[in-house]
Amino acid sequence: AQTVTQSQPEMSVQEAETVTLSCTYDTSENNYYLFWYKQPPSRQMILVIRQEAYKQQNATENRFSVNFQKAAKSFSLKISDSQLGDTAMYFCAFLKGGSEKLVFGKGTKLTVNP
Amino acid sequence: GAGVSQSPRYKVAKRGQDVALRCDPISGHVSLFWYQQALGQGPEFLTYFQNEAQLDKSGLPSDRFFAERPEGSVSTLKIQRTQQEDSAVYLCASTKRPIQETQYFGPGTRLLVL
Numbered sequence: 001a002q003t004v005t006q007s008q009p010e011m012s013v014q015e016a017e018t019v020t021l022s023c024t025y026d027t028s029e030n031n032y033y034l035f036w037y038k039q040p041p042s043r044q045m046i047l048v049i050r051q052e053a054y055k056q057q058n059a060t061e062n063r064f065s066v067n068f069q070k071a072a073k074s075f076s077l078k079i080s081d082s083q084l085g086d087t088a089m090y091f092c093a094f095l096k097g098g099s100e101k102l103v104f105g106k107g108t109k110l111t112v113n114p
Numbered sequence: 115g116a117g118v119s120q121s122p123r124y125k126v127a128k129r130g131q132d133v134a135l136r137c138d139p140i141s142g143h144v145s146l147f148w149y150q151q152a153l154g155q156g157p158e159f160l161t162y163f164q165n166e167a168q169l170d171k172s173g174l175p176s177d178r179f180f181a182e183r184p185e186g187s188v189s190t191l192k193i194q195r196t197q198q199e200d201s202a203v204y205l206c207a208s209t210k211r212p213i214q215e216t217q218y219f220g221p222g223t224r225l226l227v228l
Binding site for chain 1 (some may be wrong): 117145147149154155156157158159162169170172173205207209212216217218219220221222
């Protein structure tokens with residue numbers, strides 16, 4: 001079974017600075033997808049970024065980018081120019097190719113300080 | 115259009131009561147998912163529908179949990195004889211197509227069993 005590990009339960013960053021959230025996963029699959037979801041205090045889970053394992057190029061979405069290291073099974077999220085609205089729980093998630101069942105990590109609580 | 119909606123947003127039940135949680139997916143979305151999120155944890159998969167067919171219910175924790183989607187749109191998650199360990203946030207998600215699509219989440223229903 002696949003597992004997703006987020007080793008940082010909580011992190012904080014100053015507004016306008018850069019922060020990196022780490023995620024590692026364990027799988028024997030070669031075809032899969034990785035996601036970062038953001039869950040603000042209102043609890044609506046929002047997709048931040050998505051990466052297909054077959055793509056070597058790291059996904060980017062405005063201030064959000066990932067460092068996908070397939071051999072190391074690592075998928076970290078970098079948030080540049082942090083904003084107060086980035087304060088939220090961030091979940092890393094894994095989706096096996098051919099499956100529809102997302103496997104989530106336990107999350108990292110990010111606080112952006114003014 | 116509107117996002118995924120869930121009702122009620124909050125539910126308090128006495129131990130032993132039956133509860134029903136509703137999910138309205140994004141209009142036209144084929145697939146629908148239920149997740150359970152315990153306090154301080156990431157969401158865990160419960161079950162998955164493609165249209166009205168329940169294709170995977172491997173995550174349902176016991177036979178007290180039952181989900182349906184009779185017309186392929188709205189879904190109901192029913193928990194019979196609730197127990198304190200059922201207290202959690204129940205998240206619903208939907209996707210436009212059934213294959214490896216990004217899941218869009220609703221705000222969740224917070225269930226507290228006393």
